[in-house]
Amino acid sequence: MANNKKYWVGLEELHQTEAFKEASENEFTESSLSVDEFLGETELSKTTTNRRDFLKFLGFSVTAATVAACETPVINSIPYVNKPEEITPGVPTYYASTYYDGMDFASVVVKTREGRPIFIKGNRKHGINQGTVNARINASVLGLYDGTRLNGPKVKGASAKWADVDADIKKRLQAAADGGKKIALMTGSVISPSTNQAITEFKAKYGEENVVHVSYDPVSFKGIRKANELSFGKAMIPDYDFSKAKVIVSVGADFMNNWLLHTQYVAQYSKNRNPQADWMSKHYQFEGGLSLTGSNADVRVPILPSQEGKALVALHNEVAKLAGGSSISGSTEGVPMDMVAKAAADLFQNRGKSLVIAGSNDANVQVVVNAINVLLGSYGSTISTQVETYVMQGEDADVANLVKDMNAGSVGALIIGSDINPAYSLPNVAEFKAGLKKVGLTVSFSSHADETASLCEVICPDNHYLESWNDFYPKTGHYALAQPTINKLYDTRQMQESVLRWTGNDMAYHDYIRQVWQGYTASMGNQEAFLFDDFWFNALRNGSVNITVPASDWTPALDAAAVSSAGRAITSAKASSGIEVSLYTKVGIGTGAQSPNPWLQELPDPISKVTWDNYIAMNPADVEANGFNMHLGQEWPASLAKLTVNGQELTLPVVPQPGQKRGSVSVALGYGRGAGQENIGKAAFRTEQYGGYAKDADGNKIPIGKNVYSLVGMNNGQFAYHITGASIEGTGETFPIASTQIQHTLMGRDSVVKETTFDFFKSAPKEAYNAPHELAVHEGGETIKKNVDDIDLWAAHPVKGVGHRWGMSIDLSTCIGCSACVTACHSENNVPVVGKDEVRRGRDMHWMRIDRYYSSDMDLEKGAEEGKGVIESYREMEVPTYDNPTTVFMPMMCQHCNHAPCETVCPVAATTHSNEGLNQMTYNRCIGTRYCANNCPFKVRRFNWFNYKAYDKFADVNPAQDAMARMVLNPDVTVRSRGVMEKCSMCVQRIQAGKLDAKMKGQPVEDGSVETACAEACPTNAITFGDLNDTDSAVYAGENDKRAYHALAEVGVKPNISYKVKVRNA
């Protein structure tokens, strides 16, 4: 019906007039060809190009033009065909594992996202380190994604197949054994029961008499083992318990950084650093260079490294005097007797609860230490007589003998572990290299063609530890497991598996470990209803397991003759002439195994704050006397000096280091890797100002820093790290140094850092050591003094008592400045690495930094007393105490102010306050005026000066520019673009995740369930994070503690982060 209706536009149409017809025909025709005619045109259809082809051509050409016009970024993303059960995209998975590289041991938890490990944290629930990790362990995850790792075995530099390599090696090993030549297995300290088992099998296969296993530690502690043999007839290292020690005297032992099982000691030590507990430990440190441990000591006494032994003899005699024991004869001239006597008195007063340790690798020195500990009754208390420590098994003499044998041609095969790099770290590298040429078969397990591996015939690259199974037995009764957290990225094979293959054992290493463990547990007899699977999975889940081992108690029966002969050796040593050099390992780079890791290179040294270099640390007074540059900064380079030791010459920059004993210098080991142009990592070499590697005159890449392992001496069969008789001479040249801090003193600003002594803290009221900043205000017609925290110029953000208010409490007393938080923040928040040149220009990007201040001899009051003007006083306050400054560390990050000065000044409101008290940075909105950074009193904002993720300058330093290393980026955190401001977000991604988690569980966010990366990484729990609105939370207690204060309170910015007054037990 409806279709029958017809509508006309007008009567003309209805009547179909002539005029209308004509008009309608011409209505749309402008050309002579009407539509019908056009479509009916047969000529067109005769062409070979039909319409469809035309459209195809059009499409292709447009696409081609588009493709040619722009370079499309290729992003490889491969979706799961079947979703793995345990992986949910966006939800992290955690695995308990263990880190061990010969220097650091720690039970860790590995965070993986979509199958990629991206973050390492300490395992707080299990393991001897109680959650302690350091910067090196934290940063180790980056090594997994190192694109310069070898992909598959190499024979003489050429790629090979595993099967061929195995067959060849097996044949040649057998030939070597048959030929009566030695097969040497050179590894780091092996603390893995299964590895040891595999080595035993290997020995069995090729003949016990033919195979030697040489343990080699680049930084050796053989002296302690040897001393225990001399003292007690037992070559071992006992377990130390710092948590029981009320008085700790360390002579040159950097037990917070590198001394034995330091991850355990840090956790124990920090327990007794709370001034609000019943007691607080007292820590004496006698040392030459200012170490991390020394900077945390309550009393630090600078001594020459060569005096360590004498100081201990003196200490022994002082303690003996008090204890009524016999003293060691001999001169202890030059030792600061007053401090020794004080330490001895404190030790003796707390006998049985005190501990003396030494860092020296000289057995004689350690024998005296043992004697003191016996006098003090430390054995059975702070030093275990039941538990042994198995790390650091290096046999320096064996290493020396091996090198001799190699040169003698008696070694038929040399197999070098992946954890050592002797061609880099041996002092007698030349001999080693010469010997290597005389060895029939040389095999390296190194993951890189590094200094050693590149000289070996065969390289059988080992897995990264995050790809490996492993087990560890760091100390008696404690087993730890490492499990793979990702499939192998390259065609590598685990070292142990390789060894097993060569013995003809085809078992997977995982099964092998299980088998070994099964054997162990069976032998322990502790098997009532013992289900191995339960035991195994429990151990795997926890990462470690403690087993009661039948006690093998021993009594410390001291060999008095050993003590007196050691004392004689020490006291009769000639007084040193010339300058003393002490070689140490840095917090970041350690022994150098991870030196191509850009996170660690960029990590400022906790003490000197220097990045990307090693240097001669020299007392400023000596620097001045030598006429070297005193002030280092962007355009103030360091002087280069030639260090001559035993005929060897090394040119290094000189960095003035307050606290360094005059007459001695310290130089860090672990630098100068890749000097032979080995491909050990992108970030291993110096880069130019506009990108690319710096090249020397021969066109070679220049390593970062200098290798000083060649200076390591040999003393009674042990490596010696203190060398005397050096000389230093300026070359007249300069060298830029990149330091993140150029002002080293606090300038008397006690509203930044507050500190007091333990005695004063105990006796004085809060106002005396933590006086609130008060301002005069008018109220009710009267002028009254009011705490600045209670004064508001304008309405506060309504965050107090409403919902969450995230905050932090940072205890300056327990912060040891180790900088684990810095690398943790780096890896959690995808902080760019900017390289040396940019750090030198004051553009490091760390969201979290540790400010380090030295004390100064001057303050305004003293200056006034001495009749000095303010200007002069201030100028002198800029200069730290040269000889023995006290050091304070202050972790500094965005303070999340409730009256944030940055928020008001941003013209586009890119930085705002959240209703949970966070100061938020909206990168998308930021236009980069940098006004916020200028107006930040704490200077914690970081600007993206360049496009760090693409600009050439950073191609070789920033992991985000490497296709492989990019995988380490945390997918929860944006990689910032050029021109935007960034800063600490208080790990807002973790807060969100925590809130979501609580919401799903239907319960409030539990205190401690959300932790920032820095708080999580802090080995001493100096950083507490939580909800300030939760009155039961730890952070609330911290904020309301009597030691709590807000940094720069008088500025009135009302931070959500509070600090706790540093208390020294001085």
Next chain:
Amino acid sequence: MHKEAAIREPLILGDKSYHDITVDVVGPIENKAPKAWYLLITISSIIAVWGLGCVVYLISTGIGTWGLNKTVGWAWDITNFVWWVGIGHAGTLISAVLLLFRQKWRMAINRSAEAMTIFAVMMAALFPGIHMGRIWLAYWVLPLPNQFGSLWVNFNSPLLWDVFAISTYFSVSLVFWYIGLIPDFATIRDRMTNPTAKKIYGILSFGWSGKAKNWTRFEEVSLVLAGLATPLVFSVHSIVSMDFATSVIPGWHTTIFPPYFVSGAVFSGFAMVLTLLLIMRKVMKLENYITIKHVEYMNIVIIVTGSIVGVAYLTELFISWYSGVEYESYAFINRFSGPYAWSYWCMMTCNVISPQLFWFKKIRTNLTATFILSIVVNIGMWFERFVIIVTSLHRDYVPSSWSMFYPTWVDIGVFVGTIGIFFTLFLLFARFFPVLALNELKTILKSSGEKYKNEDH
């Protein structure tokens, strides 16, 4: 007709008729430019191109090409910005404030001064733009309706106030300047024989016919714009100063800033006017219009504003001590005794001591001395901004972050480049625009012309 006291010195020297004024002013536009002009514009445009090249490099590579760092987030960029804005002040002050105060001597200098203002503000406006990390998003500082949700600008931010202040100032100055140019363009149009030029000047003159009605409207608009521009003279630099004054940084957080900045701006603006005019009167033979008396008047303004600035410096120092605030006092101690003390003392010498020389009549009527001192003052004023910005930032609250600022070649290139652009624009102005307000000058010829004054006697 306006009568002027006989003891007042004449403002137009020599025996000038109305026609002479026209010829003197329009002559340079009609005739071929001298060789010196070509030489100068070549040099200045090379510098300008170099500067623009630096800007392109800066924008394409990143702000890191400047010498800034984590502690010093602003240095030469904002120094240059404030310096150029300050220079721009003289033009508006001369044309607006002096117009309201009926200072006839302004007529010889206001045109060039206003042109200088426009160009200086253009140079100034460049810096807040290029100092942004992401200049391509610069339009976000404008309160525009947008598709980013309900995103709005932050009205608390002094930088936003700056945006409004500078853009208002620039547009009002531009309109004011242009209105003044209209009758003069008409004069040029009427004299032009070249049809193209005639056409162009015809368009530029908006069909000015010189009728009484035109003149009344012209006078009225000038007065209205002067009224509008006068508060801007004070507001712009007050607001610029608030970039610093509203912050929490010691050395910036100072209530004295607005008046101190305004007088500093006038101070530097007059110095720059002198620098330019002393050359121009010589080259373009305008000695009869821009007389020693004009120079002296301007020098007097410089003494006054320079002294205000000096007092402000001393007040700052006094307050920093009197406040008893540790950080405040240190900021100032550091200024005059720290690593940048040389820049502080350079500023003090140039800005406080050197203008005092103008108390001597011999010096303030000496053209060479004036020329040298005018440059000295502008150097001093540049250092003033550098001192305020860099010495306050480089050592603020937390000593661990103390640092130094060193300019890079890009910092220098951009700054020098803006000077090149500025002079290029000014040279173009001198070549194609009437450099004196010739029609306005004619209004005072009979009252203030030397010949007519003498005839009255």
